[in-house]
Amino acid sequence: MTLRLPKGVKRGVERLAARFGHKPAQLGARLIEEGLRRRDFPQIDLRETAAGRMAYIGGTRFAVYWVAGIVPGRMAVEAFAKEYDLPVERIRAALAYAHAFPDEIESDRAHAEANGKWIERQDAAARSEKTMDDNGKPKSKEKAAR
Protein backbone atom coordinates (compact mmCIF):
# COMPACT_ATOMS: atom_id res chain seq x y z
CA MET A 1 0.00 0.00 0.00
CA THR A 2 1.28 3.47 -0.84
CA LEU A 3 -0.17 6.60 0.71
CA ARG A 4 0.03 10.07 -0.74
CA LEU A 5 0.27 12.62 2.05
CA PRO A 6 -0.29 16.36 1.79
CA LYS A 7 3.06 18.22 1.97
CA GLY A 8 2.44 19.64 5.45
CA VAL A 9 1.50 16.22 6.87
CA LYS A 10 4.57 14.63 5.25
CA ARG A 11 6.80 17.25 6.86
CA GLY A 12 5.13 16.65 10.21
CA VAL A 13 5.70 12.87 9.99
CA GLU A 14 9.33 13.39 9.02
CA ARG A 15 9.91 15.79 11.91
CA LEU A 16 8.33 13.44 14.41
CA ALA A 17 10.25 10.45 13.00
CA ALA A 18 13.53 12.36 13.35
CA ARG A 19 12.63 13.28 16.93
CA PHE A 20 12.03 9.67 17.95
CA GLY A 21 14.73 8.13 15.76
CA HIS A 22 12.33 6.17 13.54
CA LYS A 23 12.07 5.93 9.77
CA PRO A 24 9.18 8.09 8.46
CA ALA A 25 7.47 5.04 6.92
CA GLN A 26 7.60 3.15 10.25
CA LEU A 27 6.22 6.11 12.12
CA GLY A 28 3.52 6.65 9.50
CA ALA A 29 2.39 3.03 9.84
CA ARG A 30 2.37 3.36 13.63
CA LEU A 31 0.30 6.54 13.53
CA ILE A 32 -2.25 4.89 11.27
CA GLU A 33 -2.39 1.86 13.56
CA GLU A 34 -2.91 4.12 16.58
CA GLY A 35 -5.59 6.04 14.71
CA LEU A 36 -7.46 2.80 14.07
CA ARG A 37 -7.11 1.79 17.73
CA ARG A 38 -8.42 5.16 18.87
CA ARG A 39 -11.39 4.77 16.56
CA ASP A 40 -12.13 1.27 17.88
CA PHE A 41 -11.35 2.12 21.53
CA PRO A 42 -12.18 5.80 22.06
CA GLN A 43 -12.12 5.36 25.85
CA ILE A 44 -8.48 4.25 25.82
CA ASP A 45 -5.54 6.67 25.73
CA LEU A 46 -2.28 5.55 24.17
CA ARG A 47 0.52 7.47 25.86
CA GLU A 48 4.25 7.64 25.40
CA THR A 49 5.94 6.77 28.67
CA ALA A 50 9.50 6.09 29.79
CA ALA A 51 8.72 2.41 29.16
CA GLY A 52 7.34 3.03 25.66
CA ARG A 53 3.75 3.28 24.51
CA MET A 54 1.23 2.29 27.17
CA ALA A 55 -2.56 2.03 27.08
CA TYR A 56 -4.52 3.81 29.85
CA ILE A 57 -8.17 4.27 30.65
CA GLY A 58 -8.87 7.67 29.11
CA GLY A 59 -8.40 10.63 31.44
CA THR A 60 -6.88 8.53 34.23
CA ARG A 61 -3.58 7.03 35.35
CA PHE A 62 -4.99 3.50 35.31
CA ALA A 63 -2.88 1.47 32.88
CA VAL A 64 -4.93 -1.14 31.04
CA TYR A 65 -2.49 -3.95 31.94
CA TRP A 66 -2.97 -3.13 35.65
CA VAL A 67 -6.76 -3.04 35.46
CA ALA A 68 -6.80 -6.28 33.45
CA GLY A 69 -4.67 -7.91 36.14
CA ILE A 70 -7.24 -7.10 38.82
CA VAL A 71 -10.58 -7.26 37.03
CA PRO A 72 -12.46 -9.55 36.93
CA GLY A 73 -10.24 -12.14 38.65
CA ARG A 74 -9.78 -10.32 41.96
CA MET A 75 -12.47 -7.71 41.78
CA ALA A 76 -15.75 -7.53 39.88
CA VAL A 77 -16.09 -4.83 37.23
CA GLU A 78 -18.82 -3.08 39.21
CA ALA A 79 -16.83 -3.18 42.45
CA PHE A 80 -13.74 -1.77 40.73
CA ALA A 81 -15.81 1.00 39.12
CA LYS A 82 -17.33 1.90 42.48
CA GLU A 83 -14.04 1.76 44.37
CA TYR A 84 -12.27 4.02 41.93
CA ASP A 85 -15.21 6.18 40.97
CA LEU A 86 -15.10 5.28 37.28
CA PRO A 87 -17.93 4.49 34.88
CA VAL A 88 -18.39 0.73 34.38
CA GLU A 89 -18.21 1.25 30.60
CA ARG A 90 -14.66 2.50 30.86
CA ILE A 91 -13.57 -0.58 32.78
CA ARG A 92 -15.27 -2.76 30.18
CA ALA A 93 -13.49 -0.79 27.43
CA ALA A 94 -10.15 -1.48 29.14
CA LEU A 95 -10.95 -5.19 29.34
CA ALA A 96 -12.04 -5.22 25.69
CA TYR A 97 -8.76 -3.53 24.73
CA ALA A 98 -6.78 -6.08 26.76
CA HIS A 99 -8.70 -8.87 25.02
CA ALA A 100 -8.00 -7.35 21.58
CA PHE A 101 -4.26 -6.88 22.20
CA PRO A 102 -3.19 -9.70 24.53
CA ASP A 103 0.47 -9.64 23.44
CA GLU A 104 0.79 -5.95 24.22
CA ILE A 105 -0.82 -6.36 27.64
CA GLU A 106 1.34 -9.39 28.42
CA SER A 107 4.42 -7.40 27.43
CA ASP A 108 3.40 -4.53 29.75
CA ARG A 109 2.76 -7.00 32.56
CA ALA A 110 6.12 -8.69 32.00
CA HIS A 111 7.83 -5.30 32.01
CA ALA A 112 6.17 -4.43 35.31
CA GLU A 113 7.29 -7.77 36.72
CA ALA A 114 10.88 -7.15 35.60
CA ASN A 115 10.71 -3.70 37.20
CA GLY A 116 9.40 -5.39 40.33
CA LYS A 117 12.71 -7.25 40.61
CA TRP A 118 14.62 -3.98 40.22
CA ILE A 119 12.41 -2.40 42.92
CA GLU A 120 13.12 -5.32 45.26
CA ARG A 121 16.86 -4.81 44.76
CA GLN A 122 16.53 -1.08 45.50
CA ASP A 123 14.45 -1.89 48.56
CA ALA A 124 16.97 -4.45 49.78
CA ALA A 125 19.79 -1.94 49.31
CA ALA A 126 17.88 0.74 51.27
CA ARG A 127 17.13 -1.73 54.06
CA SER A 128 20.70 -2.91 54.31
CA GLU A 129 21.92 0.70 54.33
CA LYS A 130 19.75 1.23 57.38
CA THR A 131 21.27 -1.74 59.14
CA MET A 132 24.90 -1.12 58.15
CA ASP A 133 27.23 1.43 59.64
CA ASP A 134 29.44 3.76 57.58
CA ASN A 135 32.05 1.01 57.23
CA GLY A 136 29.52 -1.46 55.77
CA LYS A 137 29.41 -3.46 59.00
CA PRO A 138 26.13 -4.51 60.61
CA LYS A 139 24.90 -1.95 63.12
CA SER A 140 24.16 -3.21 66.60
CA LYS A 141 20.46 -3.86 67.19
CA GLU A 142 20.25 -0.79 69.33
CA LYS A 143 21.85 1.43 66.67
CA ALA A 144 19.85 -0.07 63.82
CA ALA A 145 16.62 0.52 65.69
CA ARG A 146 17.32 4.23 66.12
Place this chain on the structure above:
Amino acid sequence: MKLLFDCHVAKATLGALRKTAPGIHAEHLSHWRGGAFLRAGDEEILAACHEERRVLLTYDQATIADVLRLWAAKESPHSGVVFADENTVKPNVPADVASAVAALAREIGNADTTNLVRYLRPASR
Protein backbone atom coordinates in the same frame (compact mmCIF):
# COMPACT_ATOMS: atom_id res chain seq x y z
CA MET B 1 6.58 12.27 56.33
CA LYS B 2 4.45 13.55 53.46
CA LEU B 3 2.93 11.11 51.01
CA LEU B 4 0.96 11.18 47.79
CA PHE B 5 -1.27 8.19 47.03
CA ASP B 6 -1.47 7.37 43.33
CA CYS B 7 -4.87 6.62 41.80
CA HIS B 8 -4.64 2.87 42.57
CA VAL B 9 -4.87 3.40 46.31
CA ALA B 10 -8.45 3.46 47.64
CA LYS B 11 -9.37 6.97 48.82
CA ALA B 12 -10.60 5.54 52.13
CA THR B 13 -6.96 4.78 52.94
CA LEU B 14 -6.51 8.45 53.86
CA GLY B 15 -9.01 8.10 56.71
CA ALA B 16 -7.54 4.76 57.80
CA LEU B 17 -4.05 6.28 57.87
CA ARG B 18 -5.21 9.28 59.90
CA LYS B 19 -6.39 6.84 62.57
CA THR B 20 -3.33 4.58 62.38
CA ALA B 21 -0.61 7.21 62.03
CA PRO B 22 -1.85 10.77 62.47
CA GLY B 23 1.69 12.11 62.02
CA ILE B 24 1.79 11.14 58.33
CA HIS B 25 0.46 13.81 56.00
CA ALA B 26 -1.00 11.99 53.02
CA GLU B 27 -2.90 13.29 50.02
CA HIS B 28 -4.71 11.37 47.31
CA LEU B 29 -4.04 12.12 43.67
CA SER B 30 -7.74 12.65 43.05
CA HIS B 31 -7.78 15.75 45.28
CA TRP B 32 -4.16 16.85 45.32
CA ARG B 33 -3.72 20.33 43.89
CA GLY B 34 -7.37 20.44 42.90
CA GLY B 35 -7.20 17.21 40.92
CA ALA B 36 -4.78 18.74 38.41
CA PHE B 37 -2.71 15.56 38.22
CA LEU B 38 -5.46 13.02 37.60
CA ARG B 39 -4.10 12.01 34.21
CA ALA B 40 -0.61 13.49 34.51
CA GLY B 41 2.48 11.63 33.40
CA ASP B 42 4.89 10.09 35.89
CA GLU B 43 7.58 12.72 35.43
CA GLU B 44 5.16 15.58 36.08
CA ILE B 45 3.96 13.93 39.28
CA LEU B 46 7.44 13.10 40.53
CA ALA B 47 8.58 16.67 39.87
CA ALA B 48 5.56 18.14 41.67
CA CYS B 49 6.09 15.74 44.60
CA HIS B 50 9.71 16.84 44.80
CA GLU B 51 8.60 20.48 45.12
CA GLU B 52 6.71 19.47 48.27
CA ARG B 53 9.25 16.86 49.44
CA ARG B 54 6.44 14.31 49.12
CA VAL B 55 6.93 10.54 48.74
CA LEU B 56 4.80 8.89 46.04
CA LEU B 57 3.01 5.62 46.79
CA THR B 58 2.02 3.81 43.61
CA TYR B 59 0.96 0.35 42.43
CA ASP B 60 2.07 0.93 38.84
CA GLN B 61 5.42 -0.76 38.44
CA ALA B 62 5.44 -0.62 34.64
CA THR B 63 6.59 2.92 33.97
CA ILE B 64 7.77 4.84 37.07
CA ALA B 65 10.76 2.56 37.66
CA ASP B 66 11.94 3.41 34.15
CA VAL B 67 11.62 7.13 34.93
CA LEU B 68 13.64 6.68 38.11
CA ARG B 69 16.45 4.95 36.24
CA LEU B 70 16.50 7.75 33.64
CA TRP B 71 16.51 10.40 36.37
CA ALA B 72 19.29 8.61 38.22
CA ALA B 73 21.37 8.61 35.03
CA LYS B 74 21.01 12.35 34.66
CA GLU B 75 21.26 12.94 38.43
CA SER B 76 17.77 14.43 38.75
CA PRO B 77 16.58 13.90 42.31
CA HIS B 78 13.13 12.81 43.45
CA SER B 79 11.65 12.73 46.93
CA GLY B 80 11.16 9.00 47.15
CA VAL B 81 8.82 6.40 45.69
CA VAL B 82 7.18 3.51 47.50
CA PHE B 83 6.01 0.76 45.17
CA ALA B 84 3.24 -1.53 46.21
CA ASP B 85 2.11 -4.79 44.68
CA GLU B 86 -1.52 -5.89 44.61
CA ASN B 87 -0.43 -9.45 45.45
CA THR B 88 1.17 -8.31 48.69
CA VAL B 89 -0.92 -5.41 49.99
CA LYS B 90 -4.35 -5.15 48.37
CA PRO B 91 -4.97 -1.59 47.18
CA ASN B 92 -8.68 -1.74 48.00
CA VAL B 93 -8.25 -2.74 51.64
CA PRO B 94 -7.62 0.65 53.30
CA ALA B 95 -6.71 -0.72 56.73
CA ASP B 96 -4.01 -3.00 55.29
CA VAL B 97 -2.51 -0.27 53.13
CA ALA B 98 -2.59 2.21 56.04
CA SER B 99 -0.90 -0.26 58.42
CA ALA B 100 1.78 -1.10 55.86
CA VAL B 101 2.44 2.59 55.18
CA ALA B 102 2.59 3.37 58.90
CA ALA B 103 5.08 0.53 59.46
CA LEU B 104 7.28 1.71 56.62
CA ALA B 105 7.12 5.32 57.84
CA ARG B 106 8.19 4.16 61.31
CA GLU B 107 11.10 2.28 59.76
CA ILE B 108 12.19 5.27 57.68
CA GLY B 109 11.76 7.65 60.58
CA ASN B 110 13.23 11.09 59.98
CA ALA B 111 15.72 9.89 57.39
CA ASP B 112 16.06 11.83 54.16
CA THR B 113 13.89 10.21 51.49
CA THR B 114 15.65 11.78 48.52
CA ASN B 115 15.98 9.16 45.76
CA LEU B 116 14.63 6.49 48.10
CA VAL B 117 12.96 3.50 46.45
CA ARG B 118 11.09 1.17 48.76
CA TYR B 119 8.71 -1.72 48.47
CA LEU B 120 5.53 -1.71 50.58
CA ARG B 121 5.34 -4.80 52.73
CA PRO B 122 2.39 -5.94 54.81
CA ALA B 123 2.61 -4.77 58.41
CA SER B 124 3.40 -7.64 60.75
CA ARG B 125 0.45 -8.34 63.00
